[in-house]
Amino acid sequence: MTARQVRFRYLTLLGLRWLPVGLLIPVFVLLALERGLGIAEIGSVVAIQGIVVLLLELPTGGFADAFGRRPVLLVAGLINLIALALFLVADSVLLLGLSYLLQGIYRALESGPLESWFVDQSLAADPDADIEAGLSQGGTVSSLAIAGTALISGGLVWLGPIGLGPLGELSALTVPVLVALVLSLAATVAVALLMTEERPAKGKAAFVTSLRGVPVAVVSALALARRSRVVLALISVEFLWSFGMVTFEQLMPVRLSEVTSMAGELTGPVSSAAWGAAAAGSALIPLLTRKLGARWTGFALRIGQGLAVAGMGLLAGPAGVIGAFLICYTVHGASNPVHAGLLHRQVDGEYRTSLLSLNSMVGQPGFALGSIVLTAVAAQAGTPAAIVTGAVVLAVAAPLYLVKARTGSSGMEFREQPSPGTSLSQAL
Template sequence: MSGGTATPEPGDGASIPRPSVPAGRGLDPLTARRRFITVSFLFWLPIGMSIATGVLLFTDRGMGLAAIAGFFAVHSLTAAAMELPTGGLSDVIGRRTVLATAGLLNCTAFTLFGLAGATWAITLGMALMGCARALSSGPAEAWYVDTVHAHAGPDADLRTGLARGGSAMSAALALGTLLGGGLPWLLGLGPGVGEWLTDATGGLVIPLSVPALLGALVEIVFVLYVLSALPEPPRPRVTLRGVLGGVPAAIGAGLRLGGQDAVIRRLLLTASTTGAALAAVELLTPRRAAALMGTAESGALLFAGLACAGFVCSALGSQLGPLAARLTRSSGRAVLTGRGVLVLGLALLGLTTGSTSTLATAAAATGFGLVYLGLGVAAPNANDLLHRRVDASGRATALSVQSLALQLVAAAAGLTVGILPLGPLPWLLVAAIVLGGALLWVRRTDGGPQEPAPARPVPAGSTPER
């Protein structure tokens, strides 16, 4: 496992100043784990709150479906465009600074969603949220891994902490979905409370916008916690010119990761198939729920319940991830197990499409849960493998490359699924794609604890293929 603190060698992106000391040397692994879990929960709670009401809020503001689709496209494209540059930025100026910046951007975005109804304001908010998503895709996890390595060495267990962080993220999304869907409903129960709120603010605040504004307040708490609870050692002083000049080298190193290391290449391909699965679930499930319930409003309520249950299954899967690795004696085989569960879930969703019988509905709900359970089992094991292949100088960049692969394929899969006829075909096509990615892990070495790891710490972008 490469967990050293060596700076990059010439020719592998060394033009960006890199820290020579891992983050948080004074924290023990248990404390670092608790703080990583808290950061994961606080970051994803406001996002969960926006899931149930986001589309309804924009609709109430007078936006059509085409405009809303455009808003989400702005978010996805911004996140994809910013992934590698912001990953390299975290490796240069520090995890804490980048995480706090992500929180401030999200705070601004949620404020715009809650108060503004103009198209330009919502577009700006989605762009800021996409940038925050890119900024947040690696720093917290990279800080946790650096801290554990600094205290316990490069052979320390990472799966448990990564699994707990994934569970915290899923729990935050589940709780946030319930809060986001329940608050407007509760405001509507009181005699005239919703109308009073709208009148008192001149229409700026409506019941559907309350979750977004509450999310902005949570983001402030997130920023304060990050700044106070994630210590990092002093980093080399860098100028703006030095940072900007080094970003292209960091991007190049990130893009070379998959080409130079077979394990990382499989991880990136696995992440891309995850993007296809999530795109199908997020695009097709709400429409299916509305068709089952008969109205869009009832379908939205059903989807909120399904999403919450899915996040709970994902949290359970994350907790089972280390056990799966122990039982299969390999992180790679645990990834294969999780992907197999995911394929089974997608197949159930596809085979039950078009039927409204009780048995088919129960099978579809089971398939939905299996999708998220499989994702939860595979994620901590996949990231454990990734962290064994890169060192602290490029860890956040590697996580950004992984996230980039997921988002790009998710965008392409979403467009493809959207033009296919409704029925089993989209589901089964995505299931076949995920199955192809899962087969990459059959009879493959993964560099896990039971198999030889690289002989020396390997900076990101220069890991030899095995």
């Protein structure tokens, strides 16, 4: 395949992966409430997903590097289908918790393999391939996919329940889940058809070798973070970034309700518009990186997002809060491909997914800590104070993008990997 063909397949698979998410975002809490669960119960089961992802993120990244990205994504797709099927009928804390546990396994498995496949295949086809442009387009595609299906989800709910003959009636809030299940099946089939990967070794011996390669891949990612100050700086950005994300993912609806009585009616359309803004921001990245370079672009975006979030907390009236929120999401969409591109440049393909999983893993405790700290600040000092606190944390991460490698002109500070016989203590 040429680099262009690889990019087309990557963008197609990425768009299909995120279409179901847009359908679920507007309804998952409302559907659980409709089925008799309380807010506290919903919060508890949702936390299960984060805990599972935190525990499995790095090991599953090692599985992807050891067994192959395609088979891991296919297994992830099957688990996701089971999770969504459970969610369709979940009417108790136990069933909903099981659905979210499976969702956590799915999220851990699918975090990184497709992106790693795209980078490796692109560089194999053309060593000078512009992977940042592809990642930028990926951010645009995923954001547009979520924005579009979020609107469709609202339309499906508006159409009302549908009859299933002898099976009874499907409630209006359940219809988007059923459509998401169908789209997820299509996405899994697309992975099987479009994602090609050369892994010549097969059979039992190859399976055992791959299994032994999992801890090596995990150790390699940890060793890279320890020995490379560039990688350590980048995953530190991810931690602080995730901490600050609480401001616009959890506190924004609260802040909006403080400045307008129509927060409930506005939240859905504003969220869809925000994902559209994220797509626009992602599309601007090739221009920005050509002008400023990736590191300075990352620096400027972190400062810009901090200022936008501060605006959410300080500006009065719905227009000011919503405007700042949309600017925040524009910067958020632009930041993702820049951060991913910088991270990809620090590692060779064999352990690429493990490093992406390590980066994703540190985001889980970052978001959890932010949720605890910032909601406590909001309770004691008010929502604006909590939002401004998160804005400061976002801006503090900016200088970390300017950290340089100790040696070498390529920017690759540490490229060697532990051999299969390397122990954990030797590698770390």
